[in-house]
Amino acid sequence: xxxxYLPFEKVQAHPYFLDIAEWPDWRQAFGNDKPLKxxxxxxxxxxxxxxxxxxxxxxxxxxxxxxxxxxxxxxRLDRLQISNVRLAYGDAKERIPGIFRDxxxxxxxxxxxxxxxKKRHHKRRLLKPPFIATxxxxxxxxxxxxxxxxxxxxxxxxxxxxxxxxxxxxxxxxKGYATSREDTPRxxxxxNFLNAGKPIxxxxxxxxxxxxxxxxxxxxxxx
Numbered sequence: 001x002x003x004x005y006l007p008f009e010k011v012q013a014h015p016y017f018l019d020i021a022e023w024p025d026w027r028q029a030f031g032n033d034k035p036l037k038x039x040x041x042x043x044x045x046x047x048x049x050x051x052x053x054x055x056x057x058x059x060x061x062x063x064x065x066x067x068x069x070x071x072x073x074x075x076r077l078d079r080l081q082i083s084n085v086r087l088a089y090g091d092a093k094e095r096i097p098g099i100f101r102d103x104x105x106x107x108x109x110x111x112x113x114x115x116x117x118k119k120r121h122h123k124r125r126l127l128k129p130p131f132i133a134t135x136x137x138x139x140x141x142x143x144x145x146x147x148x149x150x151x152x153x154x155x156x157x158x159x160x161x162x163x164x165x166x167x168x169x170x171x172x173x174x175k176g177y178a179t180s181r182e183d184t185p186r187x188x189x190x191x192n193f194l195n196a197g198k199p200i201x202x203x204x205x206x207x208x209x210x211x212x213x214x215x216x217x218x219x220x221x222x223x
Contacts, residue, residue, distance in 0.1 A: 005071040006078075014074050019089040021098050029086060030059045035106040038063065038138075040092045040113075040126070043187065045073035047111055050185035052085045058106070063088040063095065093131055100138045107144045108135055112189050115151035127158045129165070136167045139207040147203040148181070150193045155201040162203065167211045171204040178202040 011017050018024060027033045035058045042048045042062040052060050062085065064070060070087055077085055088099060113126045127147070135145055145168065149155050159176045162168060172178050181202045186194070193200055 005068075005075045008067050008071055011071055011074050016074060016077060016085060017070070017087050017089065018099075021090075021095060023099055023101055026059065026061070026100075026104070030084065032059070034059045034084070036061065036104060037107040037109070038096075038100070038105050039109045039111070040064075040096075041110065042073065042087075043069055043111075043189070045069060045076060047109070047185055047187045048073065048085060049076060049080065049082065051109075052082050053080075054185070056084060058084065060085045061088055062086075063090065063092050065090055092126070093134075096138065097134055102137050103140045105138045105143055106140060107146065108139065109184075110145075110147045111187050112149055113147075113154075115149065115154040117151065117153070122157075125154065125157070127154075127161060129161050132161055132165050133167075133211050136165055136207055137211045141207055143207045145205040145207070146184070148190065148200055149203075150189075150198050150200050152199075152201070155203075159201075159203060162205055165211075167207055167209045168205040169208040171206060172202075176203070178204065 006014070012019065018029070026036055037051075037058050037060050039048050039051075039060065039062040042064050043066075045062075048060060048062045062073070064087070070089065073085075073087060088095060110126070114124075116122055116124045139145065147158065149158065155177065163170060163176070170176060179199065179202070190200065
């Protein structure tokens with residue numbers, strides 16, 4: 001049976017849907033200056049909606065380009081009368097630099113990003129050093145970057161890059177990750193992984209310093 005979701009044409013006209021490339025003044029977009037939190041890749045929206053209900057005094061921006069997921073979440077936001085969520089459409093690597101100001105975000109969540117497991121596809125993975133630096137730049141001081149993956153190889157790559165970012169401090173310095181997380185709702189995939197007995201790598205970083213600006217190429221080549 002077909003789901004009764006809003007068609008994408010109507011979603012595009014919805015006030016909670018933003019197809020933007022420049023900063024929209026988030027205080028004006030939400031009508032308040034509550035803490036601003038971002039989820040990258042919200043899937044079916046369960047984590048996002050649960051967080052918005054749990055934390056009515058926070059504003060949530062979620063970014064994705066998957067039409068079905070966007071239609072589903074907008075329909076549910078209307079049905080549940082949730083007003084502290086906005087959906088930003090597009091590729092996170094392309095859009096985040098323009099739509100958020102530096103030091104504007106309180107928290108960033110990235111749950112189970114696509115691991116692109118084949119070696120020839122690793123270049124498509126989301127968490128690379130330049131993007132990690134961008135995310136840290138958008139966090140306010142002592143803001144949090146929170147990630148989760150069930151893919152060990154991707155975890156090893158992510159944790160190497162994350163630990164190398166001098167502006168971020170690992171909250172789990174001994175192992176690099178936590179084996180459980182109780183202060184956030186569980187995603188659909190997370191529940192499936194846990195029920196199957198698969199380990200999950202929870203990574204939590206706090207912004208502890210300003211991000212170093214990249215050195216100009218001409219300066220790097222100077223003797």
